[in-house]
Structures are given as structure tokens and as C-alpha cells.
Amino acid sequence: MSEQPNPTEIDEPTPSQQQPGTAYPDVPAEAWSGVHRGPLREGEWVRLTDSKGRKHNFELQAGKRFFSNKGHLDHDDLIGREEGFTLASSAGGEYLVFRPLLSEFVVSMPRGAAVVYPKDAAQIVAMADIFPGARVVEAGVGSGALTCSLLRAVGPWGRVSSFERREEFADVARRNVNQFFGAPADATHPAWELTLGDLAEALPASGERCDRIILDMLAPWECLDAAAGALVPGGIVCAYVATTTQLSRFVETVRAHGGFTEPQPWESLVRDWHVEGLAVRPGHKMIGHTAFLVTARRLAPGQKPLRKTRRPAPGAYGPDYSGPRPPGLPVEPDPQD
Template structure:
């Protein structure tokens, strides 16, 4: 079945788009929703089955069906079958570090004005959640250069990105090492359109960011605490090569919708992190000084010595957990590739496609 849109061919369709269309295939991840609204995400395999205490559901009853199909397991339990949205995938994928939540990723893409074809650098890959959103935004002909200090995190992110897009993304490149050192070595001065930092101490990167960011380019930082937000803002002001920084946070509250019982949910996604943006000024220009400034902008020696992962509440992830998450992410890529290869070989041999 041809799942391309009119005017597109397999060679010109955006990377990963074909995986979002057409009947459900072996190697794909799908989301099952039961009658109580509970979600389960599985990878389809020929001959496989989804087991619960309420029976099992053969994968073959799903493979070849369109999205939105309702299927029934061996005990009569019904499930709604859909491909996971990006927000669903991010919250269920293997992880070694905390992910950037969809509400923050959406804000980053919009407020940093990430556009198709943009040249973006990112520091702090984590588990690859934000990288997926950035790759979708820059498209096949843009560029996302990600910097990560820990190889285990890079392996997990690579597996998750390849699972989501169905293989390596042509716009993505990962470099292991310290952002401040590597970005000025790998990127030409003034050649980057956007800088996205998700790291412990972004204020240490003002010079590196100012070096590679083009005039008018956007720098956006994601930080967890008020003290990080304050120190980053003051470092940007002190540098003088950026516009006045702008900081905010977003909160998402769902609503209960049932008949006339329409009210806010009792639980919500509240604080996850702060976002701070600034733009690069032209070379030689000096940022305008705000008329109102904080009365105290200096940090004590005690403040400067407090910036450790433990001090800001960042939990250490064990090496064992990281290796396990990396293997899990990699196995999903390999499983999907194997299923796709078998299907391709069957098509080449003229084997009729499973209805």
C-alpha cells in the first residue's frame, strides 16, 4: 500500500513519515488502550502476544490492520489500537536521565523558533526526548548537533531516536565531550542559528554560545531551580553580547469531562523546569541595560561551591541501570529493523502481503 502523500515519493518524503502512515506493521510500536483508559505500549512481532492477568492478545490480530482498530483478547477484553503520539512515546521510552516533558519541549521548539532547515546545537542529550522534537522541527535538511558528556546517555538517546524515526536521522550528529570545548572546535563562529542547553551550569557556556551563535540567533536554557535560573540570567546580562534574558515556566492542568461533571483534574503536570531565552546581538553591539535591576546580583563563595548534582536534587543514575536502558533502546531498533528486513525480503520474493 502506498502511504505517501500526493506529490511525494519514498525518496522525498520526510524521514520517518512513512512509519506514521498505512496499516500497522511488524516492528512498529503501538499503544493499546483498554476500556478503563489504561495505556500499554508494545512492539509488534509476528507470532507475539500481549499478556495480562485478563488474558492475552495475539499480535497477529493487530498486524495489517489500520490505526484506530478495536481488537479483543482471549477473554473478551477490548483494546483500542493506535500508533503512539510523540508525547506518548517520550513518556514510555527507555530512559537513563529524566526526560524533557512534552509541555516543555513544545515551548522550546516554539519560543526558540526552531524552523525547518535551522542549524541547531544541543547540550545535554539525556534520553533523547528533546532531540526527537528538535529533529522533527529542523527536518531532513536542517542540522542538529548534540553534545553529551556521558557515553551511556548518548547510547540510550541514539536507540530512542532510531526507534522513533525507524532508523538514523540524516540531520543528527552526536559528539561526546564537554560542550564548551567541543562546540567551538566543531562549529564555525557565527554559524549556528539556535542553541538549546539542558545542563547543570549553563552560565559557564556564555562565551562558547556567543562565539558560535549567529547575530539574531536564539539561546534557550532549561534549568530545574530558581537559583540556576537567576545565575544564568545574571551571567547573560554580565556578558553584554545578548539581549535582556526572558524566563518563565509552564504548567498543564487537565480537565475531567463526564456529562455535567466538568471540573479540573485533581492532579496536574506542574513545575518541571524553567526556560530562559536570550538573543545574540551583532558583533560589537552591547546589550541595553534594563531600567530595573535586582538589588543583589553577586554570589557568595558558598553559592559557588554548591553546584553539584546532589546539591540541586539530581539523583545519580547507576551504571547498571544505564547499561540496561541502552540495551533496551538498542534492542527495539534491532527488532524493528529485522522485522522490516524480513518483510522487504518477502516482498522481493513475491510472497503475497498478509491481509
């Protein structure tokens, strides 16, 4: 567990900065950053990298050993040392030792559901404009990967309200989030609330208002009415979907709703590069398609989105199309009739 810095070393938040219901008003923001400083401590995770770039992640526990095909290392030989050192195993293998970054932690932590990869989490934080003090609603929580990024972005005086239908996923996410932020026993991040239930029903019942809503689920269009009711004017809804059929259904549902700006869909691809002197070329590994992202902004009550002046492509909304339609769009005739 990370040690919490002395609250007297950092200015306390003013009453206007601190959200009502904060569980730990005397804990400074640094304690909930997920970044640990100083010597390695029992209960923290470390990341070992060998000379071939292979990586191993594990939790430090006094008296335990780490085993690999290069022998073993005693956890006690790591505990108490500053990160950034090399250590030889019993069989002569060398490892570089660091604490894992958030992007490294989330791809190696225990999983209940698939995680939102760092490249997508970074896009969500930037393109959905997650800011310190923001009120963010998330559904579903999965294994807690995106939750960690959202909590770091909003800070301890923002709020992240996560909704998850499946209890086993919620349990895994809770353990992962608490592990990353070093939460005390029987406690969690002061800005986080995890609710077991369906956002489409639970969010309207709560009466909660929010600045941002992130939908990571199979049918995010089913939650659009609930999202519209909770978002403040100018707020952003962001959907994370895996397939083109999900992408089309969500985009067209947003258009048909009429309470949002024109949705913006995209995806990101990440390719590494090999650089050695004059040998500069694309790497052999690439993080290709993981998911599509869509964002749209909530309009003020009674306002309508601007009508698109560009006509849809011929056949886009023809007789074979059965999904939602933008308001005022006529059904195209069958060219064979």
C-alpha cells in the same frame, strides 16, 4: 521499520534547500517525519488503551504476545491492520489500538536520563522559534526526547548537532531516535549528528555556526561563551534548568556576558479538566513544575544590550549575593553598617 515512500512521488529538494553532507539525498521529507501510515508493521510501536484509560506501549514483533491482568493479545492479530481499531484480549478485556504520537512515545520510551516532557519540548520549539532548515545545537541529549522534536521541526534538510558527555546516555538516545523515525539498519536521521563530548570544548573546536542552541544540563552557564561564539546574530540560546538556583545563575551569567538581550525566564504548568454535562471542574491530575526555561537572543558583534531603567529590588544584589552581576551594577551597602 517504516516503509519509505517512492521518491518520484515528491519533488526533490533544490540544491539550495539540501544541506551539504546529507546522507540520503533521494529520500523525501515524508520519510523522516516519524509519522507512519498504512497498516501496522512489525518493528513499529503501538499504544493500547483500556476502558479505564490505562495505557500500554510496546514494539510489534511477529509471534510474540502482550500480557496484562486482562489476559493476552497476539502481536500477529495487530500486524497488518489499520490503526484505530478495538481488540479483545483472551480474558475479555477491550483495548483501543493506535500508533503512539510523538508526545506519547517520549514519555514511554526507554530512558537513560530523565526526558524533556512534551509540554516543555513544545515550548522550546515555539519560543526558541525552531524552523524548517534551522541549524540547531543541543546539549545534552539525555534520552533523545527533545531531539525527536527538534529533528521534526528542522526537517531532513536542517541540522541538529547533539552533544552528550555520557556514552550510556548517547547510546539510549540513538536507539530511541532511530526507533521513532524508523531509520534503516546502521543508519540514522540525515539531519542529526551526535557527538560524545563536552559542548564547551567541542563546539568551539568544530567552528560550527548555528541559529539556535538548547542547553539541557546541570551548569548551562559554563557553555555560554561557546554558545555566544557559535550563534549567528539574532540567534537564540535556550536553557532548560530544574531549580531556582540554576535559573538565577544562568540568567545573571547571561546579563553579565553582555552579548545577549535581557533573558526571559518562565515555566509552564498543564492541568486537565473533568467534563461531564454540568459537572465541569479541574481534573485531579496536573503536570506541575518540571523545569524552568530561559531564552535570550544573540546581539551583533560589538553591540551592547539596552540598560534596564527599572532599579533592582532592594537587597537583590546586596552583600549576601555572590553570583554574577550585570555590568555597571554597584555593590549595595550592608544596611547594618
